[in-house]
Amino acid sequence: MQLGAIFMDRVVFNVELPKAEAEVIPGVPWGAMEAFPTPAYWAYQVYARRLTGNRINYKLGATLKEEVGACLLGGHGIPANVGVAAFHHVRARGAFGDEPPSEDMLLEWLLEPLAIDERKVRYRFAKQKARYLSAALQKLSVELPPLANGKELRNWLLDIPGIGYKTASWVARNWLDADDVAILDIHILRAGLLGNFFESNLTVERNYLELEEQFIRFSKGLGVRASELDALMWLEMMSSSATVHSIMGMGHQKSESAARNRPKKRKSNPDQLALIG
Incomplete structure (x- = not known):
């Protein structure tokens, strides 16, 4: 179990989340609460904004x-x-x-x-x-x-x-104030890729509804409203673009390094291919 604290004047609220290696949804671990941008981090930030009355007001118009x-x-x-x-x-x-x-x-x-x-x-x-x-x-x-x-x-x-x-x-x-839709842009897509709750082969342009379904399933796994999570993710990912690019850059470098160190495939012998066929 992970324990976090939210301070309000002289009152302290404790927030308990599952251990880092536990899964929010199949294949997606909670991660460390203090590590941006893990699922546990997002859950803690949503709860903190709720308790402090600092929820994001995303409505723009009066009609x-x-x-x-x-x-x-x-x-x-x-x-x-x-x-x-x-x-x-x-x-x-x-x-x-x-x-x-x-x-x-x-x-x-x-x-x-x-x-x-x-x-x-x-x-x-x-x-x-x-x-x-x-x-x-x-x-x-x-x-x-x-x-x-x-x-x-x-x-x-x-x-x-x-x-x-x-x-x-x-x-x-x-x-x-709907929770059955999601506003998916580059910031939310990056959050999903870093948090591993979006499939990496999907794009917003071609797979909007599939990604939306994955986002809503993830928000339910966290136990938070999709509307709150969407607004919070957009704000923090947009405000932390340098950090996000750095994290994504490191991930890309690791992938390239793994590819370079992977044993090279031997060239296929046409006769062997014929035998396999």
């Missing part, structure tokens, strides 16, 4: 339209602070009211410079995102989205141009 807009304007190729700034910029101009603005109007707003940290920044992909956001707001204005669970909302959102599994899952997790 579903706003949440869709915020997630659409962020994502791949757009720094988080730029995506959030673009969302606040178009919201201030009335993008998420009852009457959706035209695509041209959205484009005009997105082409305006954004003020970030006392400097002016241009939003990338303005024309593309204006088209996607216009289609999303039109759909949300005339249709009633299913809100029973994360997967139903995600599947409904997938019909919108420019919204794939990651963005749709992001909206569903944020808006419904």
Whole structure:
């Protein structure tokens, strides 16, 4: 058994986790609680944030339209602070009211410079995102989205141009606080590879649903909510990119060293192959 402590003022809470060699799920050991980024480390960090009231607030909008807009304007190729700034910029101009603005109007707003940290920044992909956001707001204005669970909302959102599994899952997790979906990006993928709970031959682009299933199974093994774990992993992996690259680099070097030291295969003799066949 591993014992950790969480300090709150004068109160100390003890956290007990299984021993390092025990398995969270088949083939995945808990690892040491203090070692980033082991499964035990993630479990401890989730519990610590719960007890201290420091859970990550991942909801971005006050309405579903706003949440869709915020997630659409962020994502791949757009720094988080730029995506959030673009969302606040178009919201201030009335993008998420009852009457959706035209695509041209959205484009005009997105082409305006954004003020970030006392400097002016241009939003990338303005024309593309204006088209996607216009289609999303039109759909949300005339249709009633299913809100029973994360997967139903995600599947409904997938019909919108420019919204794939990651963005749709992001909206569903944020808006419904859903634990039946996962937001899988490069940070979560790296966490899964380092923690050995993702199969290394799967990619987010081709195997999103398989990886999502593995992530949710892993979170259940830890005894934590998938939504909490996803948000925490993303924040820490993103904030510790140098450490992550160093760890992954060492793993790559070990793999190359093992490959170099592996006995070389003898060249096959065609006659022997014929005999085997």
